Each structure stands twice: as C-alpha cells, then as structure tokens.
Amino acid sequence: MSLAAPSPPIRLHANADTSVVGVDSVLQRESSATRDEEAVAKAHPGLLRDLIVLTKPRIVIMVLVTTGVAAVVAAGWQLSPLVLLHALLGTAAVGASAGTMNQIWERRLDCGMKRTRSRPLPAGRITLFWAVVYCGVLGITGTAYLSWFSGPAPAFFGIATWLTYVLIYTPMKTRTSWNTTVGAVSGALPMMIGYTAAGGDVLGIRGWLLVAVLVAWQYPHFMAIAWMYRREYGEAGFLMTPVVEPTGRSAAAQSVVGAFALLAVLVALVWMTASGWSAVGLSLLMVAVSFGLVRDSIRFAYLKTDASARRMMFASLLQLPSAMIVLVIAALV
Numbered sequence: 310m311s312l313a314a315p316s317p318p319i320r321l322h323a324n325a326d327t328s329v330v331g332v333d334s335v336l337q338r339e340s341s342a343t344r345d346e347e348a349v350a351k352a353h354p355g356l357l358r359d360l361i362v363l364t365k366p367r368i369v370i371m372v373l374v375t376t377g378v379a380a381v382v383a384a385g386w387q388l389s390p391l392v393l394l395h396a397l398l399g400t401a402a403v404g405a406s407a408g409t410m411n412q413i414w415e416r417r418l419d420c421g422m423k424r425t426r427s428r429p430l431p432a433g434r435i436t437l438f439w440a441v442v443y444c445g446v447l448g449i450t451g452t453a454y455l456s457w458f459s460g461p462a463p464a465f466f467g468i469a470t471w472l473t474y475v476l477i478y479t480p481m482k483t484r485t486s487w488n489t490t491v492g493a494v495s496g497a498l499p500m501m502i503g504y505t506a507a508g509g510d511v512l513g514i515r516g517w518l519l520v521a522v523l524v525a526w527q528y529p530h531f532m533a534i535a536w537m538y539r540r541e542y543g544e545a546g547f548l549m550t551p552v553v554e555p556t557g558r559s560a561a562a563q564s565v566v567g568a569f570a571l572l573a574v575l576v577a578l579v580w581m582t583a584s585g586w587s588a589v590g591l592s593l594l595m596v597a598v599s600f601g602l603v604r605d606s607i608r609f610a611y612l613k614t615d616a617s618a619r620r621m622m623f624a625s626l627l628q629l630p631s632a633m634i635v636l637v638i639a640a641l642v
C-alpha cells in the first residue's frame with residue numbers, strides 16, 4: 310500500500326504505540342501529527358488491516374449479503390451477474406465510507422470503551438487527515454459508481470444510507486435511545502440499493518418489505534449487544550436502551566417484538582415471491598431458520614443475563630444469512 314509514501318514525508322500513520330490510549334493521547338497525537346517535523350511515514354505492516362478495520366468490514370459484508378439478496382428477489386433468474394456486481398461494489402464503497410466516517414466522528418468517544426479503543430483512530434495508528442481523505446474517496450467514488458453503473462435510484466439509496474447513518478444516527482447515539490430506530494433504517498436501506506439496481510420499482514411492496522425485514526432484525530441483534538456492553542456504553546456516554554432503562558424490560562420487549570415481526574415479514578415475503586407448495590415448504594423452512602432467534606429473544610426477556618444476550622446475538626448472526634438463503638430459493642423456484 311503506497312499511501313505511506315516516504316517522500317515527501319507524509320504522515321499517514323501516527324505513532325503506532327497503542328499502550329496508552331485515551332482522549333488526551335488522541336488530542337496530543339492529532340496536534341503532533343501536524344507539527345512533527347520528523348514525521349516520516351514508515352511502511353507499516355498493519356496499514357492495510359487498519360484501512361479495512363476503519364470500514365467496519367464485517368458489517369459491510371453482511372450488508373452486501375442483504376443487498377445481493379434484494380437484487381435476486383427483484384429480478385430472479387433475469388438478474389445479470391454484472392448488474393449484481395456493480396450494485397455490490399458501489400454499496401461496499403459507500404458502506405465503507407459510512408463506517409469510516411462514523412469512526413472519525415466517534416474517535417474520542419471510542420477511547421472510552423474497551424471494545425473500541427484499539428480502533429485505528431483512537432489508538433493513533435491512522436491520522437485524522439488520512440481517515441478523512443480515505444472516507445471522502447470511498448464515498449465519492451462509491452456514489453459516482455452507483456449512479457453511473459446502477460442508476461439514479463440505487464445512488465439515491467446509497468446517499469440516504471450514508472446520510473442517515475452518519476448525520477442522524479451517529480450524533481443521536483449520545484442524545485437519545487431512539488438512535489437504534491434510525492440506525493435500523495440506515496442498516497436496512499441498502500436493501501433498496503440492491504432491489505432498484507436489479508430493476509425493482511422504488512415503490513414496489515417487496516422492496517419495502519425487505520427493508521422491514523432488516524429493520525425488525527436489528528432490534529434483537531442490537532438489543533443483545535447493547536445489553537452485553539451496557540456498562541461501557543453508559544460510561545462512554547452512549548444512550549442505548551439498556552443504559553436509559555437499566556431493568557432490561559424495554560430491551561427485552563424490543564427484542565421479542567422485533568423477532569416476531571421479523572418472522573411475520575419474512576413469511577409474507579415468501580408468499581409474495583413463491584407460490585403453491587413451494588411457498589408452503591419455504592414458509593416452514595423460514596419458520597425453522599428463524600425459530601432460534603425467536604426462542605432466544607424470549608429466553609433473554611425472561612433471564613436478562615449477559616449469557617442470554619450473547620446467545621441472542623449469535624442467533625441473530627445465524628438467522629439473517631439463513632433467512633436470506635431461503636429468500637433466494639423463493640426467488641429462483
């Protein structure tokens with residue numbers, strides 16, 4: 310990766326020492342990054358890894374899975390592999406830019422949580438300047454790519470994903486627990502990138518049901534995480550549901566309602582995509598792959614323990630790709 314070009318001296322990586330992290334260290338590093346005359350960027354073996362980590366890669370990959378499935382649901386066997394590839398590449402770049410911008414915004418807050426303090430910005434391994442450049446390049450090329458190769462509607466939904474995630478969700482995290490609802494919409498909008506890129510109508514009911522699937526899924530997914538990390542979130546100043554309502558009743562209710570709503574919307578989608586005995590069989594399959602998440606959300610509601618929350622999180626990460634496979638089968642039979 311030649312971004313760390315040695316001549317003229319460009320400081321892409323700040324001091325890679327991550328042993329002391331905290332707000333002060335970030336501020337110190339940001340100012341020293343601009344005045345440190347001796348700053349000669351060294352080839353850093355972890356640079357590529359850090360650039361990937363900045364994008365929240367695992368979330369991006371799961372988002373791409375949902376974007377691709379939405380394209381298959383919209384077009385079935387008519388879906389051209391090239392159309393799919395363009396939609397995935399554009400979505401990956403826009404999502405990666407959004408993930409980077411979120412980490413730029415929260416670089417100080419991230420120092421306050423064990424889970425996030427070793428990220429490249431709070432740990433001082435990448436400078437603010439280069440993170441902003443990276444985020445801008447990804448965002449602009451991703452949006453241009455989507456609008457050129459996929460069309461105006463997918464580009465619009467790409468921009469909407471970025472803006473709602475960065476400009477509304479991210480600042481809301483320290484203000485109100487409603488942030489999760491906005492985050493759920495951001496996380497669901499890439500469905501419409503895939504759906505419209507493959508020729509689906511912007512007002513098509515199945516496209517918006519796909520959005521509803523992802524919105525519903527994020528409640529058990531995130532309430533599990535928010536419960537597990539409630540102390541860290543609270544200490545760092547993030548107003549997640551279990552922070553403002555520490556009994557866990559609200560997190561539990563949102564998880565159970567989300568899990569049941571998810572199953573209902575998924576079955577509705579199966580019936581709008583397949584018909585006859587295929588729809589019957591695939592509905593049963595959908596119930597089977599979603600059963601674990603429904604069960605674990607109810608278990609969490611009763612127990613409200615870290616272990617039951619962890620189980621619900623893993624169930625969510627297993628249920629989503631499984632349900633996506635069932636939807637793909639429904640679209641292709």
Ligand code: HEM
Nearest residue numbers: 367368371372375424489492493496497527530531534626
């Ligand atoms: C309100 C919306 C969401 C919030 C606040 C959220 C938050 C998080 C957090 C904090 C983690 C890290 C958990 C840990 O470190 O143990 C995580 C994990 C994960 N999330 Fe989400 N998420 C949301 C929506 C989504 C969406 C829409 C997707 C993709 C479709 C997704 C996919 C994943 C995956 C694959 C992981 C596991 C990998 C990892 O830990 O990075 N999430 N989520």
Ligand SMILES: CC(C)=CCC/C(C)=C/CC/C(C)=C/COP(=O)(O)OP(=O)(O)O
Nearest residue numbers: 365368369372404407408411474492495496
């Ligand atoms: C990253 C990416 C591909 C963004 C595209 C839009 C999108 C899928 C948004 C929904 C996911 C979301 C809110 C994740 C992280 O939460 P968080 O930022 O609160 O997580 P953190 O506590 O780990 O920073």
